[in-house]
Amino acid sequence: MRVQVLFAHPRSDRSEVNTALAAAARSLPYVTFVDLYAEYPDFDIDVDREQDRLLGHDVVVFQHPVYWYSCPALLKEWQDLVLEHGFAYGSQGRALTGKILMNVVTCGARRETYGYSGANGHELRDFFLPFEKTAHLCRMRWLPPFAVFAAGHALEEGRLEGQVAAYRCLLTALAENRIDLVRAERVNLLSEDLDRLIWPAAPAAEVA
Amino acid sequence: MELLAGAFIYLVSAVIAVPLAHRLGLGSVLGYLIAGIVIGPAFGLVGAETEEVMHFAEFGVVMMLFLVGLELQPFMLWRMRAQLLGLGGLQVVATAVLLALAALLIGLTWQASVAVGMILALSSTAIVLQTLNEKGWMKAPAGRSAFSVLLFQDIAVIPMLALLPLLAIGDPTPAHLGDHGHASGIAHWPEWVQAIAILSVIAGIIAAGRFLIRPVFRFVAEARLREVFTAAALLLVVGIALAMDAIGLSPALGTFLAGVVLSDSEYRHELESDIAPFKGLLLGLFFISVGAGIDFGLLFGQPLQIFGLVLAVMAIKLTVLLALGRAFGLPGSDTWLFGLGLAQAGEFAFVLFGVALTGGVIVLAEAQMLTVIVTVSMLATPLLFIVYERVIAPRAAVGVTRDADTIEEWGPVVIAGVGRFGQIVSRFLIANGQKVIVLDHDPALIEMLRKFGLKTYYGDATRPDLLHAAGLEQARIFVAALDDAEAQTRLVAHVARTYPCVHIIARAHNRQHVYELLEAGAHEVEREMFESALCAGRQALVALGAHPFRAHQLARAFRRHDLQSLEMLHEAWSNGGFDQHYVAAARMRYEELVRLMGSDRSDRHDTSDRGWTPPPKGDAAS
Ligand SMILES: Cc1cc2nc3c(=O)[nH]c(=O)nc-3n(C[C@H](O)[C@H](O)[C@H](O)COP(=O)(O)O)c2cc1C
Numbered sequence: 001m002r003v004q005v006l007f008a009h010p011r012s013d014r015s016e017v018n019t020a021l022a023a024a025a026r027s028l029p030y031v032t033f034v035d036l037y038a039e040y041p042d043f044d045i046d047v048d049r050e051q052d053r054l055l056g057h058d059v060v061v062f063q064h065p066v067y068w069y070s071c072p073a074l075l076k077e078w079q080d081l082v083l084e085h086g087f088a089y090g091s092q093g094r095a096l097t098g099k100i101l102m103n104v105v106t107c108g109a110r111r112e113t114y115g116y117s118g119a120n121g122h123e124l125r126d127f128f129l130p131f132e133k134t135a136h137l138c139r140m141r142w143l144p145p146f147a148v149f150a151a152g153h154a155l156e157e158g159r160l161e162g163q164v165a166a167y168r169c170l171l172t173a174l175a176e177n178r179i180d181l182v183r184a185e186r187v188n189l190l191s192e193d194l195d196r197l198i199w200p201a202a203p204a205a206e207v208a
Numbered sequence: 209m210e211l212l213a214g215a216f217i218y219l220v221s222a223v224i225a226v227p228l229a230h231r232l233g234l235g236s237v238l239g240y241l242i243a244g245i246v247i248g249p250a251f252g253l254v255g256a257e258t259e260e261v262m263h264f265a266e267f268g269v270v271m272m273l274f275l276v277g278l279e280l281q282p283f284m285l286w287r288m289r290a291q292l293l294g295l296g297g298l299q300v301v302a303t304a305v306l307l308a309l310a311a312l313l314i315g316l317t318w319q320a321s322v323a324v325g326m327i328l329a330l331s332s333t334a335i336v337l338q339t340l341n342e343k344g345w346m347k348a349p350a351g352r353s354a355f356s357v358l359l360f361q362d363i364a365v366i367p368m369l370a371l372l373p374l375l376a377i378g379d380p381t382p383a384h385l386g387d388h389g390h391a392s393g394i395a396h397w398p399e400w401v402q403a404i405a406i407l408s409v410i411a412g413i414i415a416a417g418r419f420l421i422r423p424v425f426r427f428v429a430e431a432r433l434r435e436v437f438t439a440a441a442l443l444l445v446v447g448i449a450l451a452m453d454a455i456g457l458s459p460a461l462g463t464f465l466a467g468v469v470l471s472d473s474e475y476r477h478e479l480e481s482d483i484a485p486f487k488g489l490l491l492g493l494f495f496i497s498v499g500a501g502i503d504f505g506l507l508f509g510q511p512l513q514i515f516g517l518v519l520a521v522m523a524i525k526l527t528v529l530l531a532l533g534r535a536f537g538l539p540g541s542d543t544w545l546f547g548l549g550l551a552q553a554g555e556f557a558f559v560l561f562g563v564a565l566t567g568g569v570i571v572l573a574e575a576q577m578l579t580v581i582v583t584v585s586m587l588a589t590p591l592l593f594i595v596y597e598r599v600i601a602p603r604a605a606v607g608v609t610r611d612a613d614t615i616e617e618w619g620p621v622v623i624a625g626v627g628r629f630g631q632i633v634s635r636f637l638i639a640n641g642q643k644v645i646v647l648d649h650d651p652a653l654i655e656m657l658r659k660f661g662l663k664t665y666y667g668d669a670t671r672p673d674l675l676h677a678a679g680l681e682q683a684r685i686f687v688a689a690l691d692d693a694e695a696q697t698r699l700v701a702h703v704a705r706t707y708p709c710v711h712i713i714a715r716a717h718n719r720q721h722v723y724e725l726l727e728a729g730a731h732e733v734e735r736e737m738f739e740s741a742l743c744a745g746r747q748a749l750v751a752l753g754a755h756p757f758r759a760h761q762l763a764r765a766f767r768r769h770d771l772q773s774l775e776m777l778h779e780a781w782s783n784g785g786f787d788q789h790y791v792a793a794a795r796m797r798y799e800e801l802v803r804l805m806g807s808d809r810s811d812r813h814d815t816s817d818r819g820w821t822p823p824p825k826g827d828a829a830s
């Protein structure tokens with residue numbers, strides 16, 4: 001499957017986690033990597049170009065930090081402009097049917113603050129309900145978030161490298177169509193059950 | 209000296225009476241007429257020469273029609289055709305028939321009755337158009353209708369001139385017809401040759417207007433001598449008048465046609481502002497001579513009879529006009545404006561009575577009486593306009609939305625200067641469907657822009673009369689985009705003073721110029737280089753490896769800080785220009801900027817570098 005990562009971070013010069021994740025995504029030849037804030041610093045999104053790009057891929061990954069339980073502004077703008085009626089939804093809007101959408105996110109808060117007994121009172125996945133419903137309205141499949149928690153401490157605590165490797169794994173599995181989508185849709189967070197959701201890589205001969 | 213003394217008397221009377229009449233809300237026409245009465249019949253300061261003066265001054269009407277033509281694009285004229293022929297034709301025929309019957313009733317011969325009916329059916333182009341323009345009623349339905357009727361009347365004079373000699377009882381002698389056509393130089397040619405001559409002159413005017421006049425004006429304009437351009441404009445009008453006269457057509461009609469042809473040329477506003485003062489003076493002179501020419505002896509000899517006849521004539525005309533106004537669907541109060549406005553007899557009558565007299569259609573006593581009637585009816589017209597304005601219009605105040613229409617005709621935006629700066633402003637606004645009037649004084653540039661479809665008018669935007677002609681009074685926005693910084697400041701000061709309601713946006717050369725323009729009265733000032741230079745700086749940062757959004761952010765912060773400095777330093781500048789206080793303040797601001805921009809990246813909590821800052825690592829809650 002053809003994978004595109006739409007990366008949205010307004011301060012990537014100061015980012016620790018997202019830049020590391022982005023660098024990994026960018027390095028994969030079978031992934032189209034788009035830095036939205038670099039392409040549209042003026043928020044002047046080229047809708048036709050973005051729609052064409054969507055048509056050319058089967059998997060869309062929104063990669064971004066969690067800002068106020070949601071995504072940075074430009075990614076919202078992107079959704080508002082690109083997912084047009086007649087293209088993405090509506091009786092004639094079938095361009096995205098069957099494609100996969102997911103969020104790869106970093107949170108400032110620790111894992112335990114999410115969940116029903118945590119300070120945030122809800123699972124992280126719950127906050128992504130708008131994305132899930134958006135995907136479904138566009139007749140897409142939506143996968144739960146791949147999340148890095150306590151992003152501000154990931155480097156010091158030595159978690160970053162492992163997370164980057166897992167992300168690379170995820171993207172590769174998506175590209176090679178080795179994700180158990182039916183099970184993946186049901187889990188809480190993709191990042192926590194990744195090993196169980198990915199089928200082993202086929203022998204080299206078979207992939208070719 | 210006699211000439212100067214005469215001119216002195218006319219000018220004194222006008223200079224006193226017109227502003228006074230204006231102040232009293234009576235309109236300039238009445239002012240001129242009163243001035244004429246004062247220097248003529250009342251004090252006898254001027255005498256027999258008034259008739260000559262009047263013939264000369266009638267050229268003002270010719271100029272006025274040229275100006276009217278300039279404002280009327282060909283397609284608008286075409287759109288008016290039904291009104292012109294229907295409304296105009298019916299008005300002339302119906303009024304002429306009724307007036308002729310009335311004349312028969314009071315015992316005139318049938319020939320005289322026909323002549324009087326035709327002649328009195330005409331109205332005064334001079335008074336009516338001048339007043340409609342002055343009051344801004346030209347674009348209202350009544351104004352348009354009145355104009356159609358007047359234009360038709362102007363055309364109708366030609367067949368009338370041909371008809372009058374046929375009514376002659378005795379042996380008609382060739383008449384002097386003054387300005388409105390006469391037995392022309394081509395009268396003795398065979399008719400078909402005449403027809404060809406007439407058609408070719410008209411075709412010539414149209415062709416010259418289309419193909420010849422623009423390059424000629426461009427050539428003249430490139431000399432950049434104001435008075436030569438004025439001379440060329442006068443030459444154009446006088447030349448056309450002569451050509452029309454030679455073939456026996458109304459010169460006013462010819463110049464009107466030329467005006468229409470030139471109405472979409474880039475020289476339109478310049479022509480307008482050059483001809484307008486001459487038109488104004490000549491028309492004023494004309495009105496004065498009408499007032500001065502009143503035969504008071506006759507008037508006070510038989511006052512009842514004369515006023516009775518004036519009333520009768522105007523009542524008949526008014527009845528026809530009101531009926532037609534209704535029939536042609538004019539809104540309520542507009543019908544009254546149309547009717548009251550055109551109820552007088554016009555200046556054509558003076559000429560045509562002369563023809564009728566020499567042809568023996570009417571006798572001298574009748575001619576004198578009729579001339580007084582016409583004059584009194586003209587005198588009454590400004591009063592009728594006042595009645596309309598004070599009594600009728602307020603009652604129908606629902607129709608006030610009309611004003612907005614008038615504005616649209618001009619364009620709510622006037623842009624002075626269409627160099628690199630003005631071009632972008634105008635292209636942007638025009639692309640967004642705004643009506644924009646663009647002025648510039650470089651003929652070559654205008655020509656070039658016209659090729660690209662940007663309609664620009666020639667003229668020096670620092671000239672007050674041109675701004676006036678461009679309709680700045682009705683504009684909402686004025687963009688001053690001149691290249692020359694000093695001229696620009698003067699321009700802004702003038703506009704701010706003269707048109708306090710217009711929002712002024714000005715292009716500034718540099719910081720100092722910003723202050724000068726603000727002090728001159730500009731509401732918004734943009735430094736011509738600031739935005740583009742900042743964009744270049746932003747590109748440079750990106751090329752140096754900065755993230756494009758970061759570069760965008762920094763440019764935004766820089767702009768904000770710079771605009772703040774501009775505002776903060778204004779006071780320092782006002783107090784002493786670029787003195788040491790200014791320099792010190794400016795340096796402080798600059799150092800602050802450097803600190804702001806170059807804030808240490810590793811410190812994620814520098815307060816000057818806010819925006820998407822995560823909570824500090826040590827914060828327990830994070
Ligand atoms: C404006 C703003 C809003 C934030 N809102 C949240 C939030 O709602 N939940 C959360 O867990 N973290 C929140 N954070 C923390 C960011 O998610 C965290 O800084 C980011 O994921 C770190 O990734 P980076 O190193 O790639 O920038 C917020 C941070 C900012 C600047």
